Amino acid sequence: GENVEQHPSTLSVQEGDSAVIKCTYSDSASNYFPWYKQELGKGPQLIIDIRSNVGEKKDQRIAVTLNKTAKHFSLHITETQPEDSAVYFCAASIKGAGGTSYGKLTFGQGTILTVHP
């Protein structure tokens, strides 16, 4: 089955700096890669995702890059703010051919991001 490795496990940055979190996956059939932000005591919230036919996607201060050949994808947060402090999870999934839904998600281990004011 799919295995997703995520690094680093903790990341501490100063407000305004950039933060980068990296993930690798093992199953070359995976074609959907979401990123989730989880605040303490809450469920994960989807912040950005990328499909395997795209190499990069941006949404304001957040961007995700995907290297299918190397089987790794990264989350980039620019101009970090204290409210960005949370646990971030990457995940990988497979969308079946001709289907409309994505299969089960395999999560990375999580990264605790702390943004110091």
Place this chain on the structure above:
Amino acid sequence: GAVVSQHPSWVICKSGTSVKIECRSLDFQATTMFWYRQFPKQSLMLMATSNEGSKATYEQGVEKDKFLINHASLTLSTLTVTSAHPEDSSFYICSARGLAVSLQFFGPGTRLTVL
């Protein structure tokens, strides 16, 4: 759109009792719901996948007789932890997916503490 709720948000129970957790999709029909378990400072581990009207599919190592899942309607799935023990204490999170909502959207989670 795509809001998923869970009830209760937290529950404390005595060892040996059963606890039911509800997961509802509020604004879409959820053909599939997923149940996850998350221990402190760890990742989400998928417990089971349930399709509306069908029996749940459990992940390896998850006891189906202990974690009963029912997905009787397109907006509601329930997880019942039977004969709960302290080691069942955890954060339980559901997610839902539908025909019109192909991605998974997560509920806010339920904190279970078994004394």
